Amino acid sequence: MNGEFIPVSQTIANRISDMIFLDKKYMPGSKLPNEYDLSSELGVSRASLREAIKILAAKGVLVIKRGSGTFVCESLDENDDIYGMKYLEDKKKLVKHWFEFRLILEPKSARLAAENADEKQIEEICFMSERIIELIKNGKPFTKEDQQFHALIAKATKNDVIKLTMPSIESAVSDAIQTSSKTGHSEKSNENALLYHPSIARFIKYRDGDGAEMAMRFHILRGLKDLE
Amino acid sequence: MNGEFIPVSQTIANRISDMIFLDKKYMPGSKLPNEYDLSSELGVSRASLREAIKILAAKGVLVIKRGSGTFVCESLDENDDIYGMKYLEDKKKLVKHWFEFRLILEPKSARLAAENADEKQIEEICFMSERIIELIKNGKPFTKEDQQFHALIAKATKNDVIKLTMPSIESAVSDAIQTSSKTGHSEKSNENALLYHPSIARFIKYRDGDGAEMAMRFHILRGLKDLE
DNA sequence: ATTTATAATTTGTCATACAACTTTTAATTG
C-alpha cells in the first residue's frame, strides 16, 4: 500500500544534493569525504552511499575519480545538467522562465505539427483536446492530460529533439510548477484550455501552420499572463 | 595513466541500455530478471549490478519496485528522458533535428541576450568570439569554444530554463554530433563561425535585438545547410 | 467461494574483505 517508500540510497542522494545546492557545504570542484567517513557520518552502509553517489554521478552532479576521490562537478554553475533546477531559489521566477521558454518553442512546434503530423497523431491530439474539455466540465483535474496534449503536439513535429526535450525539462521544473499551481488560478487555467486547445487542434487538423502557431502563441501568452 | 577506465557498474548500465534500446530484449513495462539471476547472467556481483540499476533508474530508463521487481520505464517511447537519444538509429537525422531545434531557440536567445546581458557577460561573449577566430587562424579545433560561445549567449538571456537546457540537450546528442562531424565539413564550419560570430557578438554588444536574432538565424541556417 | 495464513520471490541494507589505482611520503642515488 505504501507508495511513499524511499530507499536509503535516494534519501542520501537528496541529502548530498541539499549539502551542495542549499547548504553550499561542498562547492563545485571540491572533494567529498571518502566513502568510509561519509557513510559513517550519514549513518548508512558504504554500499548504500555508493548507490547514492552513482545516482548523483548519473545526473552529472558528482564526478568520481578512482583512487583519488569523489568531487562536485566543476561545471555545475555553468551548467551541465538541468538537475540543479530543482534547487533554484525563486520558484515563481522559474515557472515564468519555463513559460517564456515554451513561448519560444511551442508555437513553432505547433506549426511543425500542422505540417508533419500523420492522421493518427492528429486524431490523438483532437481526442485529447475533447477529453480535457470533458474533464473541465466535470470539475476534474486535467494537469496530466494537459501535459499529454502538448507532448502529443511535440511528438507530431516528427523532430526527435523536440519530442524528447519537452517532457525532460517539464519534469525538471515540475516541483516549481506544482508549488505555484497551489496558489490557485485554476479557473483561469480552465478558460485558457477551453478557449485555445480546440483551436490549436483544429488548425493542426486542417494543416494550417500559421493558424496553429498563432493559436499556440496566444495560448501560452495567456498562461504567462495568468501567472500574475 | 588510464583515463579510459570504466567501472563495471557503468559497463553493465550500458549493456542493459543496449538490451533495451538496441536489442529490444526488454520492452517498456516489461520486467527484468531478478538481481541474483541478472548479476550471474552478466557475470558481475549483485552489488555492481545494483549500482548499474541505480544509474539507469536515475536516468529514467528503469523503475524499481521493492518486493516486486525492476521494470523498463513504461513511458520510455513517449518519452520521459532525453537519455534514449543516444540510441536513435539515424544519427544524421538526429543532428538535423538538433539544428532545427536550435533554429527555433537560439535566434530568440540571441535577442534576449542582447536585451538582458550585463556588461561582464557581453565582454565574455566578445572575448570568446575573438578567441575562436584566433584558433581558426592557427588551424586548431574550436568545437569546445564554439559550444561555450553559444552557452554564454544562453546564459546571458537570464532565463534559467534556457541556460540549463541547452548544454543538457547538447550532451545528449554529442555522440551524433561527433559522428557526423567526422564526415568533415570543417572548412565550411570555419567560414560560418568567422562570418557570423563577430556579427552576433557585436549586435549583442550594441543591444540590437533584431540584429542579434537575425544574425543567429542566418548562422544556424548556414550550419543546417552545410550538413548536406 | 472467500478469506486468511503461509511460503516464495524480490528488492533493500549492512558488514567485511580484498583488489586496483592515485597521491603522498620517505628513501635512495647521482
Added chain:
DNA sequence: CAATTAAAAGTTGTATGACAAATTATAAAT
C-alpha cells in the same frame, strides 16, 4: 642538494554473504 625511485597511505572498485522488508503466489481454513 636535487632528482629519481620505492614504499606506504589514501581512495574507489568489486565480490560475497547474510538478513530485513515488501510484494506476490500458493495453500489452507472457514
